[in-house]
Amino acid sequence: MNNLKLVKTKLGKAVYANKKFEKGEEIIEFKGELIEYDNLPKKVDHYIQIGKTLNMGPSGDFDDFINHSCNPNCGLIVNDTKVTLIAITQIRKDEEISFDYSTTMDEDDWEMDCLCEDKECRKRIRDFKYLPKEVQDKYIKLGIVPKFIIESIKR
Numbered sequence: 001m002n003n004l005k006l007v008k009t010k011l012g013k014a015v016y017a018n019k020k021f022e023k024g025e026e027i028i029e030f031k032g033e034l035i036e037y038d039n040l041p042k043k044v045d046h047y048i049q050i051g052k053t054l055n056m057g058p059s060g061d062f063d064d065f066i067n068h069s070c071n072p073n074c075g076l077i078v079n080d081t082k083v084t085l086i087a088i089t090q091i092r093k094d095e096e097i098s099f100d101y102s103t104t105m106d107e108d109d110w111e112m113d114c115l116c117e118d119k120e121c122r123k124r125i126r127d128f129k130y131l132p133k134e135v136q137d138k139y140i141k142l143g144i145v146p147k148f149i150i151e152s153i154k155r
Contacts, residue, residue: 004028004062004097011115013065014096021091027074028066030083031059037107048104050078052148068125069098071118075144076104088142101125103139106149129153 004027005018021027030048037053046058058064066074066085073091076099077084085099098116102125111126128136128149136153139145 006062006065015062015066017091017093017095017097020093021087023087023090025087027085027087027091027097028061028063030056030063030076030085031061032063033057034081048076048083048101049107050081050083050104050146052106052152054081056081056083067096067098067116068101068114069096069116069118070100070114070122071116071120072098072100074099075139075142076146077144078104078146086144088144099144100139102128102131103145104128104149106152 003017003019005016007014007016032046033056035047035055035057037055040047040055046064047055050056063085073087073089073095074085074097075088077086085097091097105127106129108127111124114121114123114125128145129152131139136145140150
């Protein structure tokens, strides 16, 4: 994919823009095996939750290396089993591509320390319901929160 490049960083790998992306532009479609939550392997690197009990596994492509940020420039649109990363801000060439992992999390099972180092860093990546209400509202308004998560917080 000529629009993206994989770069080694001090923490591993990251995906960077190889061109300028406009807000709303599609960056990449996530691909990977669909797997029910109860069947996830013990090591769950590169899995994302796309339904109440459904996850998408690693693809071996760029989508496996898009890092989290508490102040991301992208978000995921989940439409059934189609998962598309879109720009939620304008992205400059050579800028790291990131999304907020919390926007796809509603399982109360996995969390991790955040290393994004953004001035707005929350220090911990957790389920969507633990995000500050103003951050939740912003992401919902941007259309980057899957329906299953919106439904779960309205109970």
